[in-house]
Amino acid sequence: MKQIILLCFVTQLLWAQSTPVQSTVQQVTVFLNGAQITRSAKISLPIGKSELVFKGISPQINKQSIQVKSEGNFTILSVAHQLGNLLDKTQQDEITKIETQKRQIEDKLNLEKTHLLLFKREEDMLLKNQVVGGQQSGMKVADLKESIDYQRQRMQEVLLKKLELEKNIQKLENDTKNLNQQLTEINAKKDVQMSEIIVSVLAKEAVSNTPVSIAYFVKNAGWTPTYDFRVEKLNQPINISYKANVFQYSGEDWKDVKLTLSTANPYKSGTAPVLQKWVFGQPNDYSDYYENINANPYESPSEVQGKVISKTDKQPVPGVLVQLKNTNLGTSTDMNGNYKLSIPPNLALHQKVLVFSAVGMKSAEATIISTHINITLNEDVQKLEEVVVTGYAKVASDKITAPPPYLQGRIAGVSISRESEQRTVPLDITENNAPTSQSFEILIPYTVPSDGKVYTAEIKQENIPAVFEHFVVPKIDTDVFLYAHIIDWEKYKFLEGEASLFVENTFLGKSNLNLSNRDTLSLSFGRDKNVIVNRTKLKSYQKKQFIGSSKIEQFSYEIVARNTKNESINLLIEDQFPTSANKEVSIDDKEAPEAEINTETGKIKWRINLAPNKEHKVFLKYTIKSPKSGLVVDTSY
Incomplete structure (x- = not known):
């Protein structure tokens, strides 16, 4: 007897039962590229070896990133990954249910169409009887009136019944169309490749309603x-x-x-x-x-x-x-x-x-x-x-x-x-x-x-x-x-x-x-259109002199800044002196009061705190000495 029990236990250990697991996405960590997804589920296991199959996993999964965690009293033997499709047993059952509904609707539709055909034929007969009755001679007026009243009442009943049957047929056809649409959507998933994670576990005692989680990295x-x-x-x-x-x-x-x-x-x-x-x-x-x-x-x-x-x-x-x-x-x-x-x-x-x-x-x-x-x-x-x-x-x-x-x-x-x-x-x-x-x-x-x-x-x-x-x-x-x-x-x-x-x-x-x-x-x-700045060339300071073989020109500019805002501002104004790459041309008498001057680049900076509704003026001037035969062009605009 003990040998039989031991043999059964060993058989259970060797035989792996495949168990589909319904899991849901609980947590997602999104990186600048990629994401780690954590799914959770609750499982129950018999004694022995089992295979837990997690379906509906992203096909973009990285196999090396899969992690399985649980506090249940069982051992995780291995974790495998394979491609499957989106259809699971629940969806297969849904397909069967929809197809059964379609057959039932089809039976009702055929019955309603048969009834409609019968009423159409009765309508044709009533129309023919009206013609025949009208052609008969010698028919009493009372009998004729009774016949007309009957045909009118029956025709009304037939037409109303036809209208009801046509509405029923239209509704059944719409129901069939909706069921076909559902089948199309489900069957379309047959060709969609999804991942399945298969976790092999070994339980030495039965496990009931134990939480388990899987985590994995996905692309896209x-x-x-x-x-x-x-x-x-x-x-x-x-x-x-x-x-x-x-x-x-x-x-x-x-x-x-x-x-x-x-x-x-x-x-x-x-x-x-x-x-x-x-x-x-x-x-x-x-x-x-x-x-x-x-x-x-x-x-x-x-x-x-x-x-x-x-x-x-x-x-x-x-x-x-x-x-x-x-x-x-x-x-x-x-x-x-x-x-x-x-x-x-x-x-x-x-x-x-x-x-x-x-x-x-x-x-x-x-x-x-x-x-x-x-x-x-x-x-x-x-x-x-x-x-x-x-x-x-x-x-x-x-x-x-x-x-x-x-x-x-x-x-x-x-x-x-x-x-x-x-x-x-x-x-x-x-x-x-x-x-x-x-x-x-x-x-x-x-x-x-x-x-x-x-x-x-x-x-x-x-x-x-x-x-x-x-x-x-x-x-x-x-x-x-x-x-x-x-x-x-x-x-x-x-x-x-x-x-x-x-x-x-x-x-x-x-x-x-x-x-x-x-x-x-x-x-x-x-x-900022609330701060207005203008730069003007001052003609009164512009002079041109000829001394020997040299020509000297003077340039001067006025910059006016006006603050129309209701608050003070810090204003930075930048301008520049020209520089010379020719030893026969020199830039002299450079003046820019209150400004920071970079002698190497010639850049000028005024830093001004300008009060509301006030204006401030700054100036710069310089002279250019060059050969009389040469041409000095003012490019300061």
């Missing part, structure tokens, strides 16, 4: 940071809204999940470069490092960057929309025409194309075959003459003056379009700091379908102190630009991303937040 998901920078008053901090554009097309929907956004990028190699011995005259080549910088177990995605210029004037084009073809993923060029875009891994071939589009320019496409793609756009004369309004007002964007050299890592204030003001409430989050990254844990359930669309979530707002400064180069452009300088910006842990600029709830445009290794981050909020 990620998030990009975006910002709203808002200025209300010059004496108040900047309000910054930190947002996240989340996307995924992994193949499985995330419904009401616990969502965490991480600034980590699993695709970026964590291996630091190593300097190799460099022999002068031989190549100092580190191309292998750059080629493998994205190498990792999850197969590297790509990041593409480049510059967009105009074919007409060879100048950078700001505000160009750079988009992955057939997706909602994209960015726009900054003031200098530069762009940078993260490309999700394993895109379909038709999506590995960048589309460049801008107002007044012909769109262009470029296949992604390199990490650096420059593009030249042609003007579209027809589009320049035709203005199309699509739900919002387009405003003309003036040419932006080149920024001062000392302002680096700023946002360019490029006016692209006027948008309606929309303020949102940040989600409840918990912010955590890891040794090499930062994460934002959203505390309310969140849903992101697998449709490739971008879903924007505002994760936090901060008021950051800033120093405001107005800047103008009146020699080039008399418009005054407003800048906000943020000191020690690194502690706010910004990431590069798209930014929207607002001043007093007025949308100024979009640009990219380009970060550089500087102590101060400067943001340009565009032109």
Whole structure:
């Protein structure tokens, strides 16, 4: 007897029972590229060896990333991965149920059509009887009247019954159409490849209703940071809204999940470069490092960057929309025409194309075959003459003056379009700091379908102190630009991303937040028409003298700045003295009272605190000594 019991126990250990597991996505950590998904389920196991089959898993799963956890009293023997389809037993049962309903409806439909045919024939008979009765002679008037009344009443009953049967038939046909649609949707999933995770376990005693979780990494998901920078008053901090554009097309929907956004990028190699011995005259080549910088177990995605210029004037084009073809993923060029875009891994071939589009320019496409793609756009004369309004007002964007050299890592204030003001409430989050990254844990359930669309979530707002400064180069452009300088910006842990600029709830445009290794981050909020600057050449100071073989010319300029605002401003005015590369030409008698002068470059800076409704004047003058036979051209305008 003991031998029989032992034999049965050994048989149970050797025989693996396959058990489908119904699991749901509970938690998702979205990285800048890719995401880690955690599913949970409850299982019951008999004594012995069993196979747990988790279905409906993304086909973009990385097999090496699978983790299985449970506190149940059983041993995990192995974890395997294979491709399956979306249909499971529940869906197969649904197909059977729908087909049964279709047969029942078909029987009712045939019966109703038979009844309808009978009533149509009766209608024909009644019509014929009317003709026959009308042709009979010698029929009494009372009998004729009774016959007509009967035929009229019966005809009414037949027609009403026909109408009822036709309505029933129409309803049954619609029901059949709806069931066919359901079958089409379910059967379409037969060809959709999904993953299955098979977990082999061994239980020495029965296990009941024990929680188990599986975690795995998927491709075709990620998030990009975006910002709203808002200025209300010059004496108040900047309000910054930190947002996240989340996307995924992994193949499985995330419904009401616990969502965490991480600034980590699993695709970026964590291996630091190593300097190799460099022999002068031989190549100092580190191309292998750059080629493998994205190498990792999850197969590297790509990041593409480049510059967009105009074919007409060879100048950078700001505000160009750079988009992955057939997706909602994209960015726009900054003031200098530069762009940078993260490309999700394993895109379909038709999506590995960048589309460049801008107002007044012909769109262009470029296949992604390199990490650096420059593009030249042609003007579209027809589009320049035709203005199309699509739900919002387009405003003309003036040419932006080149920024001062000392302002680096700023946002360019490029006016692209006027948008309606929309303020949102940040989600409840918990912010955590890891040794090499930062994460934002959203505390309310969140849903992101697998449709490739971008879903924007505002994760936090901060008021950051800033120093405001107005800047103008009146020699080039008399418009005054407003800048906000943020000191020690690194502690706010910004990431590069798209930014929207607002001043007093007025949308100024979009640009990219380009970060550089500087102590101060400067943001340009565009032109301030409330500060007026003019630069005038003073004729009374202009003189021309001839001494010997030399010619001496004097130049003088007045710059007038007026503040029409109701608050004081800090104004930086830049100008320049000419410099000489010819020993026969000298620049002398240089004067610029109250200004900082760079003797090497000739640049001049006035820093002025300008009170409300006040104006301030500054001057510069210089002389140019050159050979009498030569020609000195005033190019200071």
